[in-house]
Amino acid sequence: MTYLGEGWDSTAVLVGGRWVERRPRRPEIGPQLLRETVVMPWLAPLLPLPVPVPVVVSEDPVVVRHDLVPGGEVASPGAVQGRQLGEFLRALHAAPVAEAVRRGAGPRPLPVERFRAEVDVPGGEELLAKLDGLPADTVVHGDLGPEHVLGRDGVLTGVIDFGDLHIGDAAIDLAWALHSTPPEFAAAFAEAYGVTAELRERALTWHRLGPWHEVLHGNATGDRGMAEIGLAGVLERLGDGVSPH
Known part of the structure; x- marks a missing residue:
């Protein structure tokens, strides 16, 4: 086994140079990992890029x-990768919601009250107010960022980490691609996906919410450094809506 690393929810090791084995870091993540074994075998054939299709090794x-x-x-993603990701998300967001729900996907409530209590900054309430009434009618990845979009030799080779997959606002998956990537990537992505002005604005709301x-x-893990970086x-x-590339 080769240790691959850990995220907020799980740890991963490479087994035999072929298999990625994941274990939850907290008890409440166990059902999330098991849900992936039900949702991903159905979802993977609908998508134009490779994604993880986990199987259960052990339930306890x-x-x-x-x-x-x-x-x-x-x-440094460019136009080719931007088009690929736009096509990927267009396919993901077209997945039948009813079937995803039948396989265990559902809405993911935001911790708005904790946001208010723990992130008290000027302009914060205005941002949180924009969350009211956002649509929740699409199968979304839910945590799409540079660490979860893989590539090699100038093209994308896969998208990973579907632990936060849920039924939510399509714009959450557009936030990084539109607002934290080089212009040529973002432009190609927007064209391939079919980004509207409304989607772009909602994506900016999600982009601004990320560090919260x-x-x-x-705060929850006692990692003061992470909390300070997040703040x-x-x-x-909140100041400009665009993070450095």
Whole structure:
């Protein structure tokens, strides 16, 4: 086994050079990993890029395993990758919601009260007010960022980490692609996906909200450094809505 790393929810090791084995870091993440083993076998054939399709190794303790998705984090994505990701998300967001719900997907409530209590910054309430009435009618990845979009030799090779998949606002998946990537990537992505002005504005709301989760996670885990980095990101994105590339 080769240790691959850990995220907020799970740890991963590479087994035999082929399988990625994941275990929950907290008890409440176990059902989330098991849900992926039900949703992803159905969803994967609908998508134009490779994604993890985990199977259950053990239910107690929870252990799941899937084929290694090739590639690594894309350092400087360009137009080709932008078009690929736009086509990928267009396919994902077209997935039948009723079938996803039947397989265990559902809405994901935001911790708005914790946001208010733990992230008290000028302009914060105005941002939180924009969350009221956002649509929740699409199968979304829910945590799409550079660490979860893989590539090699100038093209994308896969998308990973579907633990936060839920029924939500399509714009949440557009936030990074539109507001934290090089212009040529963002433009190609927007054209391939069919981004409207309304979608772009909602994506900016989600982009600005991203660091708020870092503050909450840092507070919950006692990681003061993460909380401080998150707060700096909150202030930066409220100021201009665009983080450095």
